[in-house]
Amino acid sequence: MSDHADGGTEERPRYTGVICDLDGTVYRSGRPFPGVVEALERLRAAGVRVLFVSNNPLQNAEAYATKLSALGIPVTPDDVLTSGAVMASWLREHTPNARVLLLGEESLREELAQVGVKVVHRGLEADVVVASFDRTFTYDKWLEAFRALRAGARFVATNPDPTCPVEGGEIPDCGGIIAALEATSGRRVEAVAGKPSSLMLAAALARLGKGPDEVVVVGDRPGTDLALGHQGGVDTALVLTGVTTPSESEHVDPRPVYVLGSLAELPSVVLGR
Numbered sequence: 001m002s003d004h005a006d007g008g009t010e011e012r013p014r015y016t017g018v019i020c021d022l023d024g025t026v027y028r029s030g031r032p033f034p035g036v037v038e039a040l041e042r043l044r045a046a047g048v049r050v051l052f053v054s055n056n057p058l059q060n061a062e063a064y065a066t067k068l069s070a071l072g073i074p075v076t077p078d079d080v081l082t083s084g085a086v087m088a089s090w091l092r093e094h095t096p097n098a099r100v101l102l103l104g105e106e107s108l109r110e111e112l113a114q115v116g117v118k119v120v121h122r123g124l125e126a127d128v129v130v131a132s133f134d135r136t137f138t139y140d141k142w143l144e145a146f147r148a149l150r151a152g153a154r155f156v157a158t159n160p161d162p163t164c165p166v167e168g169g170e171i172p173d174c175g176g177i178i179a180a181l182e183a184t185s186g187r188r189v190e191a192v193a194g195k196p197s198s199l200m201l202a203a204a205l206a207r208l209g210k211g212p213d214e215v216v217v218v219g220d221r222p223g224t225d226l227a228l229g230h231q232g233g234v235d236t237a238l239v240l241t242g243v244t245t246p247s248e249s250e251h252v253d254p255r256p257v258y259v260l261g262s263l264a265e266l267p268s269v270v271l272g273r
């Protein structure tokens, strides 16, 4: 171990990888929280690899990279992992050449098409139903998905979130569409790509090229961000800039390893200085 002395050799970071939530952790309403841009810069300058993860399947990695770069956090699409990308990988691996009925928006259809997924519109032609965040959801789509599931199609989804935070409140998300399909078809979703699923964690660790003990997960939602780490033996840090209040943070179970006022405090945890 090196010395703490000023100008001495730098110590090894406690973690060499960070799995970092976006909304409520890095920014809200498109504005980064104070000190966050500088903290991320410090971590990356110290050689820590930061992977930004989002359950929102409406935007792909490229769109997030553009958005983050515009906020002063220069990243490439390789630094971003979305539930849509994890879903696309799952389909390619588990159901190659399958015909997919998608309850999702055009952006996700394009993302799936890029990996060769064939999207169909009639339930009885589908081998797989993919439920997603779909602001174009209609009774007709619901009916086709119902028919597909009743006929035995596989059933997967991009993300489990019941709602999505937006300016001034929340709007219904993929969790509601999964519930509509489950309630009517009698089927249960077999895999969900987004946090807190093991699919997302495995994809994140693979992208970072690191093991669970080299990485910390940071986010504002216990049920998704912290659960992602807990189920895979990855240390967790809860930030209080998002949905969890300081008093709620005292009752979070299981306990995160760290509770931070903001992501701006993460360098002290990760770098140990």
Ligand SMILES: [Mg+2]
Binding pocket: 021, 022, 023, 024, 025, 219, 220, 221, 242
């Ligand atoms: Mg969040």
